[in-house]
Amino acid sequence: MNVLVFSPYGGFTTFLATDLEIIEQHLAAGDQVSAVVCDSDLESCDYNEQHLLQNCLKCIGRRQSGYRQLSPGLEIVRLTDLVRTEDRARIAQLDEQLSKVHELESLMLDNFDVGYAVLSSIITLRRNPDIDINAEALTIGRMARASAFVYCGFLNLLRDQSPDRVYLFNGRMAPMRAALRACQRAEIPVYVSEVGCDERHYSLTENAFPHDIESREKEIQQLWEDSSHTYEQRVKIASDWFESRACPNGDKNRFIKSQQLGELPETWDDSLHNIACFTSSSDEFAAIGKEWENPLFEDQDQGLKWILEQTSSRAGDLHIYVRMHPNLKGVINDETRQLREMSGPHFTIIPPESSISSYTLARAADTVLTFGSSLGIESVYWGTASVLAGSCFYRNLKATYNPQTIDELPGLLTRPLEPKDREPALRYGYYFATFGKRFRYYQPTSSKTGLFNGHCIRAPLLYRLGRSGLKVVGSLKKVDRTCWPGRR
Known part of the structure; x- marks a missing residue:
């Protein structure tokens, strides 16, 4: 089998560890494996937005350190060697297109949604779903050209080599989405890796984002139906997952460690019809694509204002x-400011830093309202009726009340609702407790560190020294990078 792995990010532990795992498994199987790497070729990326030389060195050094622990036989392909003269002219035209588009989302290169890809990366970097395109013009231009560079180069490689399959991580970020779209255009099978049920597992999604709602829904149902566990075992595994998520002292939900189980707002009154609304941290899913757009409102802030009035x-x-x-603790942007400023006699905002327990709130409420938060499906497990006013992985599991129009929403919120059947929630919990493949060669020691084939993966000392190390390593422009240590 001829296998291609797109591995541009040595700086992100999870990315690199998963790439190394996949490469080693295919080398052990006797497959022909090539890795497409970045040697400071990208004008901007998610790891090194400003293309700082010291960050490039750390990223390259870590990757090379990891590659030295692999079995022999890996072929290295540099991104810059894949892009042709006619491609560079095409990439240069993006600047003219950028100056004309009114909405960045409309920027396309063939089937590659450049605008969405760039937005997704920048939103994550800024932790802000409301990007000022004019203020971010420089970064947008760099990211757009860099991702177009990947798309064109990758497409050339796929057409020249026709690999049997391609692997890449995440697929959402600009360079990764570029490679994913190139595979889809060339009709080459592509497997997108991501974190699995925990740091000891990784997942693979075929020909789609791991964030693809339809693909994830199918996986949730298939894993439940095809499981080797008995029904009672599946229920136990799912229940344990939900229970551990609600435990502040556990390790399954870092977001609630400062919350006090049992604590409710001082104004809580059991005699009222109480609705608990849980907002989402929307930066990861803000620019995935149209399937993640809210079917009722422009965003959750608009939705909350409308609900407040109604x-x-x-x-x-x-x-x-x-x-x-x-x-959202410590995040200051238009979204968080607007949320904090909302007020009304029947409306209480609980800030992200509050010790009030999210799970106590969900269990005490008459109805839970979410725009995609996982607490929407978790509330179903806890026996609370759940109304979903957004898009997410559990929307079509028949676990929640899903208004089709905004006119249906007030009626669902203002009257008592019967909780839905709990089994769809159990399927969801079972999936997220077990999905993914277990690492064979990589052993995580924490969420950000680990050993590959028994070796700690880190950049050589000179690469980690930053600017002082540059005096020894020298400028990338002057070094013959084909002679760097670790290159094969």
Whole structure:
């Protein structure tokens, strides 16, 4: 089998570890394996936005350190060797296109959604789903050209070599999405890796994002149906997953470690119809594509404002508690400012740093409202009726009330609802407790560190010294990179 692995990021432990694992497994199977790497070829990337030389050196050094622990036989392909003169002219034209587009999402290169890809990377870097395109023009231009560079080069390689399959990590970020779209255009099978159920597992999604809703829904159902566990065992595994998620002292949910189980807002009144709303940290999914766009509102802030207005006449017998996602602690942007400023006699904002327990709130509420937060499906497990006003992996599992229009939403929020059947939630919990393949050669020692074939993967000392190390290593422009240690 002829296998190609796109491995541009040595700086991210999870990315590199998964690439090394996949490469080693195919080498051990006797396959022909090539890795496409970046030797400071990208003008901007998610690891090194400003293309700082010291960051490039750390990234390259770590990758080379990892590659030295692999079995012999890996072929290295440099990105810059794949891009042709006509491609560079095409990439240069992106600047003109960027100056004309009113919405970045509309920027395309063949089937490659360049605009969405760049937005996804920048939103993650800024932790802000509302990007000022004018203020970010420099970074947008760099990211767009870099991802187009990957797309064109990768497409050339695929057409020249026709590999049997391609691997890449995540697929959402700009350079990774470029490679994914090139594979899809060339009709080459591509497997997108991601973190599995825990740091000891990784997942593979065929020909799609791991964030693809339809693919994930099928995987949830298939894993449950095809499981070798008995029904009772599956229920136990799923239940344990939900229970551990709600435990502040456990290791399954880092977001609630500062919360106090049992604590509710001081204004809590059991005699009222209480709605607990859990917001989402939307930066990861903000620019995936149209399937993640909210079917009812432009965003959750608009949705909350609308709900606040529509329920104002019920202020005497209804109260809405909005729990901001704990991951937004310390994040200051338009979204978090608008949330904190919302107010009303029947409306309470719980800030992300609050010690109020999200799970106590969900279990005490009459109804839970989410825009995609996992607490929407977790509430179903805990026996609370759940209303979903957004897109997410559990939307079509028949576990939640899903209004098809905004006119249906007030009625669902203002009247008592029967909790839905719990089995769809159990399927969801079982999936997220077990999905993925277990690493064979990589052993994580924490969420960010680990050993590959028994060796710690780190850049050589001179690479880690930053600017002082540059005096010894020298400028990338002056070094013959084909002679660097670790190159094969």
